[in-house]
Amino acid sequence: MTPLIKTILLIVSLPLLKCQQHQPLKYSTLTDNVAMDTKTLASIVTDIDSHYDHLLTYYNNQSDQHVVGDAPPAAVAVGWTEPGTSLTWDSSLGQVGEGHLHPFENSVSFEGSGLKLALIFISLWYLIIAVMATSSGSSGGNLFGSSCGGNHVPFFDEGAAQIVDANAVFPLIPPHPMSPEIISNFLEAKDSSEEDFEMPMDLLQKVGEMCPQSAFFYGMNPGYMTAAMMVKDMFMQMPSSELMLNMAMKIKPMMNTKLWYTGLMHACSSRGDMLGLPLPTALDAMPDSFVPGLVDKSRGHHHDDECIKLDGNVGKDNGEENKLWYFREDVMVNSHHWYWHLSWPLMTRGGGKMDRRGELFYYAHRSFVQRYNIERQCNDLEIAQPLDYTAPVTPGYHPHLTDATAGQDWTPRERLAFFRDILHRENPSDRVEIRIQDWLGRKMRLVEAVKSGYFVTPKGKRSIPPKTGIDMLGNTIEAVDISVNPMYYGRDGFHNDGHRIIGYIEDPEFEKMLPPGVMADPATAMRDPIFYRFHTNVNELFEKYKSTLEPYTDQDLRWPGVTLKSVRVVSKSGNVNELKTFWDKKSYELNMGLAFNRTDDHHEAVEVCAKHLNHEEFEYFFDVHRAPCAKSKSNTATFRVFLAPKYEPHSGRKLTVHEQRNFFVHLDVFNVKLPPGFSTITRSSLSSSLTIPPQQTLTQLNSPNPSSTPNCGCGWPHHLLLPKGSKKGKEFDLFVMVTNGDDFIPPPKDAPCGKGWLYCGIANGFYPDKKPMGFPFDRPIKGVGCGGGFLGGKFCSGKKVVWLEEYVSSSESMESVEVVVLHKKSKKKD
Incomplete structure (x- = not known):
C-alpha cells in the first residue's frame, strides 16, 4: 500500500471522530493468527503511537471492556511493555467492526454519529497493513514516510547468501623514467x-x-x-x-x-x-621536527646505540602524560597533521578545489580529540578538559626537539603558565599582536552567530544554511582566506591565534627571544597534550552549531528494504569479536644531506628505530538482506563502521548513547555493490578508507626494489587504526550502518592518494561521501520513532533514547556488537 492511500484512509477517518484522551494507552492489535517479531510491527505504528494512538483502539460498544491479545509491538516501541510479545487474533470473537476488541482501562472514549463508519475505515486500514506485514515479512515502514514491502527478514539464510568482497584495490604508480636522477639529486642535495x-x-x-x-x-x-x-x-x-x-x-x-x-x-x-x-617525505626533509636527539647524532655526537630510539623513555619528565607518548609523539600522526594542513592550506588561491574544506577541518580535528580521549581511557586517565583561559595552563610539556637550521630547542612550556597578550615588541618576523580580550571577543562573535543563525559579513547579515553552515563555520574559525568576514571574526581566526598564543606563552613579548613551543607548527602541535584541550574548546563551538540543527528522523536513519542482520569481526588468528594490539618496531634510514643543506660527501645516514602501537589485522563480516523494492540507482550500499568505548573506565558504568556519541570514531566507510537477496559483505581492515601505510623515505625509494605504493602523507597511520585497549580486554561497541549508495561519489580509480580520504578528502576532487561528515553521530540524538513524511517530522517528538541498543533497534539499517580490544606486549601468540 502506498503512503498516499494510507494517508487518505486516515484523513477520511479523522473528521468522523470526536475523542477525549485520558491516560497513556495500552491496546491490542490485529494479526491473522501469526506470531510476529516485535521489530516488524513497531515501525508500522510508531508514528501513530505518538500522536494518533486513539485511532488504534477498537470498539464494539462503550460498555464492553474485555481485551483480546497481548501487549502489541507498538507498545514495546514506545516503552509501555517489554519486547518478545507474540500477537494473535481470535477470529471467533467477531469480524472487523463488530468484534469485541477493546482497550485496556484508562484509554480513549469516542462519541458521535459517525463512529461506526470511522471504525470500519480504521479497522480496514489496519487489517490491510497487518496482512501485508504478515504475508511479506515487512517491517512496514511508517505511516507518514516511505515503506518497502520486503524490509523485514526473519532469519538470515546463510545458504542463500552471496559473498560480496568489499576490499579496495588501490592504484600502483609505476616509476617515472626520471625517478633515479631525481632521487639522486634529492639525496645528494644538489642539482x-x-x-x-x-x-x-x-x-x-x-x-x-x-x-x-x-x-x-x-x-x-x-x-x-x-x-x-x-x-x-x-x-x-x-x-x-x-x-x-x-x-x-x-x-x-x-x-x-x-x-x-x-x-x-x-x-x-x-x-x-x-x-x-x-x-622527499616530511621525515626526509625536516626530520628534526619528528625525531628528538636527531641533531646531536647528525653532528657526529654519536650515541652508544646503533640507532636513535623513539619510545616512552624520551619524555619521562612529562609525568603521567607520557603514558600517551605512543599516540601524541608518533612520527606518522604528526606528519599526517602537517600534510593535512598542507593539503588544505589557509591561502586557497591556486590550490584546486576546496570541496567542504571547513567541514573537513571540523570533522578531522574532532576525530583527533575523540581518538585521543579513547586512548586516555585505555590508560586510566581522565579525558581532555576544555581550557579555562583565565586559569593557569596545565599540563606543562617538554618536546625534546631541536631545530637543526637555527640550532635552537623548541621552548618547553612550564606547568601553570598563564595566557598573556602577544605583543611581538622585539620580533621582526611576526608583528601581528594578539590581545587576549580581543581574541575572546571574536570567539563570542562566533557563538552569537551560531545562536542567531546568521553571520555578519561585509555586505550585511548572511543566514547560516543547514547544509553548508558547518563548512562556512569551519573556514571562519580556522580561519582561511575564504572566511565569511576576516575583519570581524579575526584575520587569523580563533583557531590559529589560539595556537600562536599557546606557542608563545613562555615569552609573549619576545623579551628573551625564545623560540616558540610546539603548538606553533602543524608538524609538532599534536605532540603537546594542550593541543587536545584547546581543540576541545574549538569543538565546543562546532557542537553548539550542530545542536541547532534538527535531529535526524527515521527517514534519515533508515533505508527501506535493507536489513542489516548481524555484524562481526574475525581477527587473523581466528578470534571472533576479539581484537589484539601489541608493540611493534619500525626503522627509518634518513639521509641528512637534504635536511641540513649538506653538499659534502661526509654526511652519514642516520637510522631511527621507532616503537609504535600496532594491531593484528582482522576481517569484517556483515550479513545483510536487500529486498527487490529497496531503491538505489547505483545498486550500491555504503557501510559506515564506528567504534566507541562501552563503559566508563573508573566507575564501570555503562555509557549512554549520548555519551558514546562523543567517542564514536570511524574505522571505515566504504561503498560496494549490493545485489537483491541475502549477502555477506567481507572487508579487510587493511582496506580502511581512513588509513595509509607508512611512507617510503628517499633511501628506501633508492633501493633495488622500491614499492609501487604511492607516497601519500595525508592519512591516519594504519598502525593506529585501533585504540590500545587493555591487558584485561577493554569493551567497545562496534556500530555499523548501511545507507543508500546513491549518496556516495567513488574516488577516481586512478587517484594516487585516494585511500585515506575520510580525514583528507580527495586532492582537487570532491569528498566521496555526500552525507554530513561523522553521520549519524555528528548531531545530538533526541529520539527515535519519528517518520520523515509530511507529518512525521513536524509533530513527532519520538521515543526517548538512552542506550545504543535502543538507538539501533529503531532502524533495520543499523546493527551493533560488543568487541573486546586486548593489549599484549608483543605480537607473539600467548
Missing part, C-alpha cells in the same frame, strides 16, 4: 641538470628577508607562511614538473630548508603533473 634558468633573484631576495636562511621556521608565523606561498608561486610558474624540480634543487641552497620544502610541497599538491614523481 645535476644543465638547464640554464633565469633565476628570480629579486623574489628570492625578498623571500630571504622575510624568512632568513638560519631562521627558526614555524608554520603559525604569518610572515613565514606568506614567504612559503611566494616560493610555491615560483614553482607553479614552471611549465613542466621536471623543470620545476630542477629549479627547486637550484634554489634550495639559497633559502631556509623548511621554507623551501613547505613551498615545494604546496606546489606539488596543486600540480597534476607530479603523479609518479618521487618526492
